[in-house]
Amino acid sequence: MIFPSPKLKKMTAVLKTLKEIYMLNFKTSLKKTALSLATGSLMLGMTMSAPATAKTFEPQQVTDMLHLVLESDRTIYTKKVVKRLANKHKVIKATESFEDDKSLPLPAQMFRFGSEAVADKTDKFSYSLLSLWPINKQNKPATELEKKGLEYINANKGKNFYGEETLGGKKYFTAVYADVAVATPCVGCHNNHKDTPKKDFKMGDVMGGVVIRIPLQ
């Protein structure tokens, strides 16, 4: 009788292990294939049978929602921070050069900083605060649609403006919302600023507009 040499024994063991690994992999891959097929058909079924559950939003719904957030935050900053601390309690001022003055940023700056921070993170949407009577002339309408939109919200109180425009070869959905004087500092500051083109703003007036854009391609 021939005894298997230790070398042969070792080889057989290696082969056995290899076979096991192969079988295991085969089994796993079979399992994987079955699982992915099942998931695939399930997803297909879901899409086909229940299209209503795959909810997509219209650009207008998105800009409306974004505007709600922007407007609420802006109003709260103006009333609860600036008006309360600067105008009511007079413990701190709100000034344009807030770093040097150790004061609060103006509400318009606060809004712009947020918009610039967003622009640094995404190009899925963008927003800005513009006016037909801007203190900073860079905030006057720069596109035809911006001008049309600002004029529309000013003439039609309570209504928003929606449109499409092509900028830099890209198509955008553009929404314009009225920015209304909600607190006395808004009116006071704008009427008295040396660079203001309009000095007769009253509470509740449309002072400018929030423009939100979503690229359509």
Add this chain to the structure above:
Amino acid sequence: MSRNILFWLLWLIGTIAIGGYLTTTMFYNGDRSSLLIGKTTSGHHQIELSCNTCHGNGFTDGDTIQKACLSCHENELKVANDSHPIKKFRDPRNAARLEQLNAMKCVTCHTEHKPELVSSMGMGVTIPKDFCFKCHADIGKDRPQTHKDLNFEGCASSGCHNYHDNRALYERFLEKHAKEPEMKLTQLINNLNYEKLSEEYGGLKRGTPLSPADANAPKEHINEKLLDTWHDDAHAKNGVNCSSCHQPKEEKQAWIQKPDASVCASCHKEENKSFLAGKHGMRLVPNMLQSKADPFGLFKEKKLSPMRPELARLPMKQSAHGTELTCNSCHSVGKSNHKFNIQKAKVQACLSCHDDDHSKAYLTSPHHDLWQKELKGELPKGSGVTCATCHMPRIAVEDKYENEVLIINHNQNDNLRPNEKMIRSACSSCHGLRFSIDSLADPNLIKKNFHGRSVFKIESIDWVLKRSSKPEENK
């Protein structure tokens, strides 16, 4: 073999050889100066042979170059409260403007290898003359009282505006400091109580003072002079022992006879960071490579050498040629001496290399007189004005957690160009704003190291006062 074939063969071999040599030089190692397509600006000439620093692997797109610009300059723009940050232009409403002037890319205005574009504004990089026009063409209409019919070439060169850094030029700042006298009542440099404040703001950690008996170096490395000078200096007084620098990693580490800048940097982080950002240290930034390793092991990676005076474009003393610029060049007093002389680094170290008119005139300037009086005890500490007072001022910077830390800014370029940047960190300690702006506008006065008075009068403050007393009619 016919002569024709022989010539063709020679031509082929020659082409391959020259092509191979040039390619190798460009990507790995060799004399790259022949590849420079034009003189580089004074801002970048020190690193001009480290091509990869800006151009990446050599076939990179504009984005790589933009990233390279930002890798060195992003932070200073943030600190300068950049008036035209890139993020301001990301909004698609600026598309039409960007078509005229691509404000998203540094190279739109600051071009390299085109010496003919370097303007007379004395900047370290190229700047177009009338670019403001592209977006601010209406300024004459908006500010008829002050800006009507003004030439757009003068916006930035008149001492009024700067595209990025307006910290000492913006309107409210001018208004606030308009009435300041030429000389302020108290004339002491900013952030004088540096040591106290740096602790307070979480700067250097300070240990218990050490006596000569505490020195923990092996005996063979100790001698009396070393011990005396060490014990008498800031390091021993703040608990920094021999091993802290000579065996910084662990006790059993091999003794480092000459610790390099990286050892200093382990405590003096912000100083090192600012040193690497300026012309003295920029060649030592980690990715500045003189040669790159290749896949076949023919070339090894080699960093640029430290700066030497003979590489500078400003006049330098012949006697200083060959000196390499590291921490010790200015701070070390001499061999076997562990006292780090801070007075030497204020003037003497600078003047041992710099040989231009401004530097030479310092010794006869009013600023130098003040320093001498301070040293003699005739004036209080902080009254003297040295080279370092203006060129390496004590400033507050933010650490990575946005906490304020006071440092000595070792980037001597930081407040130089345009020189209005010096107003806040240096001039304003003692001088009024109007006096400072006028003085910095006079190149001859600068040459004479401020001995005399400016012949220039910058109108910006008057315009601001005019505007605030009588608002402009703008529509």
